[in-house]
Amino acid sequence: MHDLFNTPNDRRGTHSSKWDILDSKFDVSSEDGIAMWTADSDYPTAPCVLKALQDAVDHGVFGYFTDFTDYNAAIQWWMKTRHGWDIDTDWILTAQGLGNAIALCLDVWSQLGDRIVTFNPVYHEFEFKIRRAGREPVQCPLTLEGDTYHLDLEDAQSRLDGTETMLIFCSPQNPSGRIWTAEELRKVAEFARRNDLIVVADEIHHDFIYPGETFVPFDIAAPEARDRTVILTASSKTFNIAGQKTGNMIIPDAKLRETMAQRLRSLDYSPNALGLKMVTAAYSPEGAAWVDAQIEHLIENRRIFDEAVNAIPGVRSLPLASTYLAWVDFSGTGMEFDEISRRVRKEARIAPSPGPEFGPGGACFLRFNLATQRYRVEEAVKRLQEAFSDLQ
Secondary structure, X not given: OHHHHOOOOOOOOOOXXXXXXXXXXXXXOOOOOEEEOOOOOOOOOOXXXXXXXXXXXXXXXXXXXXXXXXXXXXXXXXXXXXXXXOOOHHHEEEEOHXXXXXXXXXXXXXXXXXEEEEEEOOOOHHHHHHHHOOOEEEEEEOEEEOOEEEOOHHHHHHOOOOOEEEEEEEOOOOOOOOOOOHHHHHHHHHHHHHOOOEEEEEOOOOOOEOOOOOOOOHHHHOHHHHHHEEEEEOOHHHHOOHHHOOEEEEOOOHHHHHHHHHHHHHOOOOOXXXXXXXXXXXXXHHHHHHHHHHHHHHHHHHHXXXXXXXXXXXXXXOOOOEOOEEEEEOHHXXXXXXXXHHHHHHHOOXXXXXXXXXXXXXXXXXXXXXXXXXXXXXXXXXXXXXXXXXXX
16 A cells, blocks of 8 residues: 555646646746645545545436435544544535635624634635635734744734634644644633634644644534534545545534525535545545555655755754644744745745745745655755755
């Protein structure tokens, strides 16, 4: 199975948003550039998912469908066996991926001009989606102590003016890979209660947990906050099927759930059948074994990347507890971000995600996606060391 993650796979020319806009977005050559930005992986999805899709193709009929029983049961099984989280299948509503789910939450539980809280640095699309919805982001800085980010809820409180209606919270944290403790999650829930905020907990990276680490779902940590909590999950990152646009809004509270369900009905929304089949196949014992093998692959990629990058004077890759996204601090080089970015893009010919896009705290960082074949990681670190060789 481990060969599945290292077999060369050229995604150029496939309309991949990750690989086919390197020239236009990053000014990185599409000929020999390495795409390490968008959070999708470069290896094929699990064989059990491919088989389910092939079976559907062989059947050949793609008409209207009904009955989400198997799909919902697979999600229920996955959350219980992988995360110790008991959910009712009635809690599950489906969206066209988590980007769509966040947009729906903003639409349903906030109004134009409302202020929406995030803790930064954080996934840049939070801010973009907030602004596209006509809301105003309130970016509350996390505190970086050593290699670990911490919440500063006192500082966050000082930034609120009472017009906030929602907190979009990333758990595990993207871009740093930080896993929040149950105590921290409870404090977040209390912060939300005190300020009358709906909590939209984005848990999309919850399957990428490294040995010795423990992920706690928000609902397990703070069940008392169910009347204001929406948990977002998806198989898209875990199984590299984001293009199927199938994600979940898990809403334990009946009133909140019905409000969202009514909005989905008004939009005449229903998910696509192939996406449901793929997720149902993924959330299975076969899928779990494939994820475990993927984690082993990522552990070695992480080791190779961190050892090489940390050997560059003034550069440090924060140790990852979760995700496949290395968050690299270049501030010790003494360089301005433009120079750091130029060396990485033009000399190393690598396209990572720019740290400033993640908000306060990202000024001298770059985020590198390690969910790729090992030869690409090895080539990337070789190029990075060459691009900063004058620091040696």
